[in-house]
Amino acid sequence: MLDHRLDEEYVALRSTVAEFARAEIAPVIGGYYEREEFPYPIVAGMADMGLFGLPFPEAYGGMGGDYFALCLALEELARVDSSVAITLEAGVSLGAMPIYRFGSEEQRLRWLPELCAGRRLAAFGLTEADGGSDAGATRTTARLDGGEWVINGSKSFITNSGTDLTSLVTVTAVTGRREDGRKEISAIAVPAGTPGLTVAGKYSKVGWNASDTHELSFVDVRVPAENLVGERGRGYAQFLRILDEGRIAIAALGVGLAQGCVDESLRYAAEREAFGRNIGAYQAIQFKIADMEVRAHTARLAYYHAASRMLHGEPFKKEAAVAKLVSSNAAMDNAREATQIFGGYGFMNETPVGRFYRDAKILEIGEGTSEVQRMLIARELGMAA
Known part of the structure; x- marks a missing residue:
């Protein structure tokens, strides 16, 4: 029977990362963002949790998990902040993964232990x-x-x-x-x-x-x-494989941002009053937030599906492109709607939705533009280039 419920290990990981994001990242990330400063203490905290080693074998200093575990962590981090999430995503799926996937055993033993520990970044x-x-x-x-x-x-x-x-x-x-x-x-x-x-x-x-x-x-x-x-002579083909995997990770990051917009909008709608009522009592706001939840939920299912195919050794190029396209659209649309719900406050950089709005656009560009994703999907459907 098809069952999308997560195993206990995944649930525990997601909960742990979510708590870290709320307790350690949310209170301070605005300052780092405003100063355009790399958050070394936060990265050290993620390293202590073993996040940089999630999908790698213990033989190389990893946690012995899988790529889906990395995606779950990225979603929860991006639910609070995307700068921190992309630091993990790039360090693992783009930095360390080429060494693990294609490097020699000597290269793996030389570089992966410190990368998995988060003491170094690639x-x-x-x-x-x-x-x-x-x-x-x-x-x-x-x-x-x-x-x-x-x-x-x-x-x-x-x-x-x-x-x-x-x-x-x-x-x-x-x-x-x-x-x-x-x-x-x-x-x-x-x-x-x-x-x-x-x-x-x-x-x-x-x-x-x-x-x-x-x-x-x-x-x-x-x-x-x-x-x-x-x-x-295989470098281009190798990096295409890395990008296919990375698109699933970026999709998870996009879902996190989209869901973070829902979180912030729900909170604000319950607090903000207009014309004598909380704005969450108005159907216009309710429908906006309902549509935002639909986008986040749908995009999550897309990256879950792509990750499942990848982990089962099945072709996943099309599914990764679908997930990346759907999640980046969801992130952009939700960031725009959250900013509208917040009104003038949504236009302020110190609010999370202000940062979400600024962070969302790159998801339609990095690791393959939305146009490239559509091209890949069309090709996988058998349409001529």
């Missing part, structure tokens, strides 16, 4: 200024010279790339040409602090202001040949 260097959604347009190059890769190029919008905890960034680079003339793209791990690797100043962003995002430049950066992650 980044995912795919996007370039002129590439955007066209990841195959990579211009960064890497050539072998005396047993070392020499890397030149740049990467844009890279999360967790400039913190005091950053240990490495796995980058895609053109390492040659195939027989048919197409680019051979490989993935290479570059430790933080490697000579020639420059971390630019932090971006001035619309949202996610308490997360870390930088442009990276590589000028004759030399790393050992054994820093190749996975097979030479």
Whole structure:
């Protein structure tokens, strides 16, 4: 019989993360957001809880859980704040996961224990200024010279790339040409602090202001040949797999934001009075909040379904794209409606819904735009490119 109820372990994890978010994040995150400051104490708290090691085996310092456990944690974090949630998502599904999925055993033993413990963070260097959604347009190059890769190029919008905890960034680079003339793209791990690797100043962003995002430049950066992650020439395919998984995680984050909008709107509707009554007594507000709950609920089922297929070893590319598209839409729509319910207060940065409104838009862009998700869904349905 089909049953969407969670196992006790998942329920316990969700409850623990929710309590941490309410008690440790909610009271202080507004200050970090306003100062555009990375919340090191909060990240340390998440590390102590083992969140950075959730989907990894104990042999590498992980918690022995699965990807769905990570998604549940992301949803509860984003229900309070998305900057903290994206720090975890990028650190795990984009930073550490390429090493786990495709790295050698030596690379796993070298890097994963500290990444799983949350003592260090890894980044995912795919996007370039002129590439955007066209990841195959990579211009960064890497050539072998005396047993070392020499890397030149740049990467844009890279999360967790400039913190005091950053240990490495796995980058895609053109390492040659195939027989048919197409680019051979490989993935290479570059430790933080490697000579020639420059971390630019932090971006001035619309949202996610308490997360870390930088442009990276590589000028004759030399790393050992054994820093190749996975097979030479398979870097693009590897990162597409990472992005498919990451879309489920981003969907969970979007659901968290959408549900957080419901939470805040319910609270405010019970407190705010207009024309002698709480505004929650008016059907116009009730219907808005009901529609918001429908969006969050529907998007949650979508990412649950995608995660289930992934964990059962079934194809999930289409389902991940559906989940990402539905949840990002839900986040944007709910943030807009929550801001409307709050009125003028919703336009203030110090309110959670003000932050939710600013944070929601990037969910329609990062890890594949909404247009890319529709393209993927159409292709999976058998429609010609």
